[in-house]
Amino acid sequence: MKPKVFIDGEHGTTGLQIRSRLQGRTDIEVVSIPQAERRNAAMRRDRLNEADVAILCLPDEGSREAVSMVEGNNAVRVIDTSTAHRIDERWTYGFAEMEEAQADRIAAARLVTNPGCYPTGAIALLRPLRAAGLLSESYPVSINAVSGYTGGGKQMVARMEDPSHDEAIDAPHFLYGLTLAHKHVPEMTKHGLLARQPLFSPSVGRFPQGMIVQVPLYLEDLPGAPSMEDVHGLLSDHYAGREIVTVTPLAESREIARLDPTLLNGTDRMRLYVFGTPGSGRANLVALLDNLGKGASGAAVQNMELMLAD
Numbered sequence: 001m002k003p004k005v006f007i008d009g010e011h012g013t014t015g016l017q018i019r020s021r022l023q024g025r026t027d028i029e030v031v032s033i034p035q036a037e038r039r040n041a042a043m044r045r046d047r048l049n050e051a052d053v054a055i056l057c058l059p060d061e062g063s064r065e066a067v068s069m070v071e072g073n074n075a076v077r078v079i080d081t082s083t084a085h086r087i088d089e090r091w092t093y094g095f096a097e098m099e100e101a102q103a104d105r106i107a108a109a110r111l112v113t114n115p116g117c118y119p120t121g122a123i124a125l126l127r128p129l130r131a132a133g134l135l136s137e138s139y140p141v142s143i144n145a146v147s148g149y150t151g152g153g154k155q156m157v158a159r160m161e162d163p164s165h166d167e168a169i170d171a172p173h174f175l176y177g178l179t180l181a182h183k184h185v186p187e188m189t190k191h192g193l194l195a196r197q198p199l200f201s202p203s204v205g206r207f208p209q210g211m212i213v214q215v216p217l218y219l220e221d222l223p224g225a226p227s228m229e230d231v232h233g234l235l236s237d238h239y240a241g242r243e244i245v246t247v248t249p250l251a252e253s254r255e256i257a258r259l260d261p262t263l264l265n266g267t268d269r270m271r272l273y274v275f276g277t278p279g280s281g282r283a284n285l286v287a288l289l290d291n292l293g294k295g296a297s298g299a300a301v302q303n304m305e306l307m308l309a310d
């Protein structure tokens with residue numbers, strides 16, 4: 001029998017992208033709820049409980065409700081794309097490239113929590129450095145980022161695209177999370193293996209998809225004062241052989257004068273860079289991804305594949 005996959009929230013930004021990635025698949029059966037019934041609790045409960053894998057593409061509250069609907073039904077495996085369970089020890093963090101054994105952990109897990117889009121970039125850059133002791137846990141980490149506006153879901157899309165919207169946004173680019181208390185900070189701290197909360201400054205640009213996450217570092221203040229080449233070598237070794245996450249050669253990065261956040265749009269990949277001037281004692285680590293690809297739907301499908309593999 002083909003495994004049944006149900007996407008709760010199929011008609012939202014992340015859900016639609018997952019649906020389109022599963023279009024035409026003959027090895028799985030995608031079960032759905034018509035759009036008009038998307039909030040019908042009885043139908044959702046039925047679909048959730050008949051699924052082999054339920055992918056939750058709902059706000060946090062909806063995700064918690066969906067999880068309560070399958071309580072006691074251990075036959076259902078869950079992938080949650082929301083923020084609700086990302087630092088919950090009972091859930092497996094769905095970032096397959098984070099550690100050597102993470103893909104196997106995801107494959108064996110019943111409850112998998114997808115990373116947030118910004119944390120995908122930040123943790124990809126920070127965690128290998130922390131694990132190798134190149135970055136101390138108390139280093140004052142700053143994370144600066146820009147996202148395409150689809151990162152804010154249907155409501156943000158409407159505000160950016162519809163000038164007649166009551167809360168229309170006409171800025172070409174804006175900062176937010178100005179209290180430094182964005183909902184992704186706890187997740188970045190935990191899975192980035194940091195003892196201090198990073199200073200996270202997100203922003204949104206007037207483009208639908210795409211993302212850049214930057215972590216500038218004073219290399220001269222790190223244990224052993226590593227060079228740019230050392231940091232690049234460590235990241236390259238960590239992601240060696242990976243197809244989805246790749247590290248750009250230093251020589252190639254040196255030729256880049258401007259970095260376009262939309263470069264990987266429509267893909268599920270993430271590219272990492274080490275920028276700076278050799279010998280300067282400083283470096284800017286950068287992750288580039290599609291917020292709806294590796295940052296959301298692509299990662300959910302990657303996790304589903306791992307969980308359904310024999």
Ligand SMILES: NC(=O)C1=CN([C@@H]2O[C@H](COP(=O)(O)OP(=O)(O)OC[C@H]3O[C@@H](n4cnc5c(N)ncnc54)[C@H](OP(=O)(O)O)[C@@H]3O)[C@@H](O)[C@H]2O)C=CC1
Nearest residue numbers: 009011012013014057058059062081082150151153154296
């Ligand atoms: N967009 C992105 O880049 C990323 C999003 N995520 C996360 O994915 C999740 C979904 O986000 P996104 O797709 O952007 O959001 P959207 O607002 O675009 O879509 C959410 C969908 O869920 C439906 N919904 C909301 N509440 C309920 C409920 N209680 N029961 C059933 N359906 C419900 C909405 O219906 P209605 O139209 O009626 O509101 C809508 O169709 C969120 O938790 C988000 O934080 C994660 C990573 C990146």
Ligand SMILES: CC(=O)N[C@@H](CCC(=O)OP(=O)(O)O)C(=O)O
Nearest residue numbers: 082083116117118147151152204
């Ligand atoms: C541009 C924008 O508004 N982005 C969203 C995060 C998108 C994302 O990753 O959402 P999850 O944490 O639910 O996974 C925000 O800052 O709240």
